Amino acid sequence: xxxxxxxxxxxxxxxxxxxxxxxxxxxxxxxxxxxxxxxxxxxxxxxxxxxxxxxxxxxxxxxxxxxxxxxxxxxxxxxxxxxxxxxxxxxxxxxxxxxxxxxxxxxxxxxxxxxxxxxxxxxxxxxxxxxxxxxxxxxxxxxxxxxxxxxxxxxxxxxxxxxxxxxxxxxxxxxxxxxxxxxxxxxxxxxxxxxxxxxxxxxxxxxxxxxxxxxxxxxxxxxxxxxxxxxxxxxxxxxxxxxxxxxxxxxxxxxxxxxxxxxxxxxxxxxxx
Numbered sequence: 274x275x276x277x278x279x280x281x282x283x284x285x286x287x288x289x290x291x292x293x294x295x296x297x298x299x300x301x302x303x304x305x306x307x308x309x310x311x312x313x314x315x316x317x318x319x320x321x322x323x324x325x326x327x328x329x330x331x332x333x334x335x336x337x338x339x340x341x342x343x344x345x346x347x348x349x350x351x352x353x354x355x356x357x358x359x360x361x362x363x364x365x366x367x368x369x370x371x372x373x374x375x376x377x378x379x380x381x382x383x384x385x386x387x388x389x390x391x392x393x394x395x396x397x398x399x400x401x402x403x404x405x406x407x408x409x410x411x412x413x414x415x416x417x418x419x420x421x422x423x424x425x426x427x428x429x430x431x432x433x434x435x436x437x438x439x440x441x442x443x444x445x446x447x448x449x450x451x452x453x454x455x456x457x458x459x460x461x462x463x464x465x466x467x468x469x470x471x472x473x474x475x476x477x478x479x480x481x482x483x484x485x486x487x488x489x490x491x492x493x494x495x496x497x498x499x500x501x502x503x504x505x506x507x508x509x510x511x512x513x514x515x516x517x518x519x520x521x522x523x524x525x526x527x528x529x530x531x532x533x534x535x536x537x538x539x540x541x542x543x544x545x546x
Contacts, residue, residue, distance in 0.1 A: 289362030291523035384438035448474025485545035514545035
């Protein structure tokens with residue numbers, strides 16, 4: 274990863290943040306698009322990388338297309354070479370409602386942010402990694418453990434429509450099969466969204482990671498030594514996928530996908546314990 278350039282969108286916390294720290298430790302230069310760069314003011318690790326010229330903070334909102342364009346330009350600014358990787362981990366802070374379960378504002382945060390990112394892609398295109406979720410589509414929902422189905426079907430239904438929209442966008446751009454019954458429709462994607470993103474099948478260098486129910490546990494891969502011993506990964510859906518820590522997802526994103534790109538390129542991959 275030495276001298277690789279990475280744009281991270283959604284990296285102020287959780288998977289995006291943990292992934293960025295790993296990439297920086299491997300020698301990559303990381304540009305963050307952040308609504309509030311002040312989030313890192315007291316972060317000694319990030320501040321040290323900023324001083325070394327390895328971390329760059331760009332203030333902006335992924336829902337604003339011009340801000341995304343500026344982030345791409347900043348990632349390229351250092352030597353004129355476009356970013357090698359995009360890590361897209363946008364996600365809102367959920368709020369609970371008795372009638373709707375958990376909701377995020379706006380309800381199409383992830384899908385619209387991703388559309389902006391793909392609409393402004395530089396050329397040549399970077400390698401793209403996006404974070405989704407298990408249980409979004411009808412097929413994926415069937416693979417969930419029985420006790421988790423009410424949680425996904427009711428409590429997480431609204432934010433999962435947004436992520437399902439993002440998966441539909443990726444499927445279109447990558448040329449993957451997509452069941453129209455899983456589409457969240459124009460309420461999430463907007464009218465004419467296909468005209469804003471790359472043509473069907475144009476993006477081949479893309480990976481979608483579907484984690485099981487996320488938690489804030491330790492990174493088992495760091496203590497056990499090998500990702501394959503700490504968590505399970507599989508193209509498509511995993512049976513009995515209960516949970517996984519955000520730190521282990523970040524471990525797989527960097528140590529698995531980024532460092533072994535040819536193995537995972539063009540795939541939708543599930544991860545769980």
